[in-house]
Amino acid sequence: MSKIDTKYTLKNEGHQLNSDNTMNQPSNLSSAWYQAITLSERIALRDPIKQLHDRKIDAEFAERRMQRWKSQPPFSTDSYFAQRLEINGITEEEFLYQLGEPIEVVRDRYPSPPTWLAEIISAFSRPVSSNLPPLPKELHNPEMSGFLDAIAPLIAQGCDRLREGIASLIKTQSHLPFVPNTVEEALFANLPEKLLAMLSRTMVLELNIARLQGHLKGTHPQNDSRALGSACASAIQHSTYCKSIRF
Numbered sequence: 001m002s003k004i005d006t007k008y009t010l011k012n013e014g015h016q017l018n019s020d021n022t023m024n025q026p027s028n029l030s031s032a033w034y035q036a037i038t039l040s041e042r043i044a045l046r047d048p049i050k051q052l053h054d055r056k057i058d059a060e061f062a063e064r065r066m067q068r069w070k071s072q073p074p075f076s077t078d079s080y081f082a083q084r085l086e087i088n089g090i091t092e093e094e095f096l097y098q099l100g101e102p103i104e105v106v107r108d109r110y111p112s113p114p115t116w117l118a119e120i121i122s123a124f125s126r127p128v129s130s131n132l133p134p135l136p137k138e139l140h141n142p143e144m145s146g147f148l149d150a151i152a153p154l155i156a157q158g159c160d161r162l163r164e165g166i167a168s169l170i171k172t173q174s175h176l177p178f179v180p181n182t183v184e185e186a187l188f189a190n191l192p193e194k195l196l197a198m199l200s201r202t203m204v205l206e207l208n209i210a211r212l213q214g215h216l217k218g219t220h221p222q223n224d225s226r227a228l229g230s231a232c233a234s235a236i237q238h239s240t241y242c243k244s245i246r247f
Helices: 031-036 039-044 059-071 078-087 092-100 103-109 115-123 142-149 152-172 183-188 191-212 225-238
Strands: none
Touching: 031 103, 031 115, 039 092, 059 078, 059 092, 078 092, 115 152, 142 152, 142 191, 152 183, 183 191
């Protein structure tokens, strides 16, 4: 398998991803995506503290999450945690509300999707280019390349931006520090391995969940590339890395 397979199907609450990699965006975007909103992004649109007292939150859940934050070095020292909150211009009380408020409230606070989410929507809203650079030889197998299938639209989006940048430089620069015909493949060579390092833990978890739920068919699901791609794609929305606020 020398290329990323871009044919798979994903259906969930937030969107439907068809075999031609197009996203049917509903009028109300699934709140699950907003689990990945960073603390800084939430703070930028937070309500005044006096309004927070009138809002119901899951106080017990918020307190547990607060303690998880404080247990992580160097935040186990109170002064470091206070300094970190001060950098963002937020009090511990406001932080507690941020941790406990329903994710639907976070979603509704945005008049439009944040930039990073808009880029994801854009990537999955168009067919994936068939001329992606070839994968390294060591990744020419479904077990390794299957994880990359789920993010093929994002890889294609990045390659398109690179090509646009190269084209712009060719028009404006007389001397280029690279060979235009080979630079894309050269830059892409080490990317799949780095992406796999970022994806593997979450993807393995999602594959196991898919197996337990009966979504993977056959005795050897790694041989079912479509099932593998579909299960991997579900991790994009249900990633365990999107379950808590990130600094």
